[in-house]
Amino acid sequence: MTQSISLRLRGVSKFYGQVQALKPLDLEVAPGELLSLLGPSGCGKTTTLRIIAGFETPDRGDVLLGDRDVTDLPPNQRDLGMMFQNYGLFPHMSVVDNVAFGLRMRGMGRDARRRRALEMLDTVRLVDFADRMIGQMSGGQQQRVALARALVTDPKLLLLDEPLGALDKNLREQMQFELRETQKRLGITTILVTHDQEEALTMSDRIAVMRGGEVMQIGSPTEIYARPRSRFVSEFLGSSNLFEVAGRTAGGIRLALNGAVVPALAPTGATGPVAVRPERLALGPAGTGTLDGTLADAVFRGSYVTCEVMLPGRETPVIVQAAAGTALPPPGSSVALIWPEDGAVVLEDA
Numbered sequence: 001m002t003q004s005i006s007l008r009l010r011g012v013s014k015f016y017g018q019v020q021a022l023k024p025l026d027l028e029v030a031p032g033e034l035l036s037l038l039g040p041s042g043c044g045k046t047t048t049l050r051i052i053a054g055f056e057t058p059d060r061g062d063v064l065l066g067d068r069d070v071t072d073l074p075p076n077q078r079d080l081g082m083m084f085q086n087y088g089l090f091p092h093m094s095v096v097d098n099v100a101f102g103l104r105m106r107g108m109g110r111d112a113r114r115r116r117a118l119e120m121l122d123t124v125r126l127v128d129f130a131d132r133m134i135g136q137m138s139g140g141q142q143q144r145v146a147l148a149r150a151l152v153t154d155p156k157l158l159l160l161d162e163p164l165g166a167l168d169k170n171l172r173e174q175m176q177f178e179l180r181e182t183q184k185r186l187g188i189t190t191i192l193v194t195h196d197q198e199e200a201l202t203m204s205d206r207i208a209v210m211r212g213g214e215v216m217q218i219g220s221p222t223e224i225y226a227r228p229r230s231r232f233v234s235e236f237l238g239s240s241n242l243f244e245v246a247g248r249t250a251g252g253i254r255l256a257l258n259g260a261v262v263p264a265l266a267p268t269g270a271t272g273p274v275a276v277r278p279e280r281l282a283l284g285p286a287g288t289g290t291l292d293g294t295l296a297d298a299v300f301r302g303s304y305v306t307c308e309v310m311l312p313g314r315e316t317p318v319i320v321q322a323a324a325g326t327a328l329p330p331p332g333s334s335v336a337l338i339w340p341e342d343g344a345v346v347l348e349d350a
């Protein structure tokens, strides 16, 4: 069992020539926590991870592992386990030799190496495959070998860069669960880089949503999903319907569209539109809700139905996600949008 350790970045920034890959960044990761760095291509996720690993030196700021300032230490002195998308396993070596490789580099004796590698293979439920060649293992199994190899040196910090990117959807979901389970069991502090919002939502204790070299918002998956602060975050994680706001009253938020007053969480200083998740809206008979419109389309998606509702005075359809089996009138019918009692939030930006 690893003694869990905290990770701290203080004012870390990085330029590549004229490109500011990272604006001064502060980040605290608690012992045993899994923090995801989530964002679109080029937002600075990999740069952040490479600085934490020691492959890259920040222009300014420091990196602390526990109380130790590791900013100037090379990667092999930082007590890290790492796992990347193309696992970097040696195809001509057996499973157990792949896992033991890092121990050999540290000068551990042959028998001790094998014993320790088998222990790790047991953790990822592959001990029966120890003497197979890597090429005889499936994608999911290779991913588990890579995890065992990352953990075999008993690192204090686990760094995962799109670790499941090579797997297809079903296997990927299963491995997300397994990886998270192992990480929790070992209590190892972990940074996960991903551009996959579902992966971040299912695996993380907290998510840092990044854009343009900055953390836009950081919080638990439920917090970030239910209370996005900006339009970018509300649209990057899931989707949102945005409504312009005309003002605030004691009873709630006045919508610009028809002046209706609706309940919404309104943080002080939030002057942007109000965002509502499609699954928080419902449809009812015309005249019974907040806004009347026309049901333009309804698409069956298996476990739910995606409805598009056109409102007078609004160009973009409002998206409503109704449970499968909901009785819907035919397209072209008048319907009412039923606003949620909670679940709408005023954003900070336009």
Ligand SMILES: Nc1ncnc2c1ncn2[C@@H]1O[C@H](COP(=O)(O)OP(=O)(O)OP(=O)(O)O)[C@@H](O)[C@H]1O
Residues within 6 Å of the ligand: 016, 017, 019, 020, 021, 039, 040, 041, 042, 043, 044, 045, 046, 047, 048, 195
């Ligand atoms: N070695 C480099 N030289 C010059 N510019 C770089 C270098 N590495 C990264 N950048 C730039 O820094 C910015 C951040 O890149 P980074 O790789 O951290 O993004 P990312 O979020 O990991 O993207 P992706 O999801 O595509 O990997 C980008 O604008 C990128 O083009």
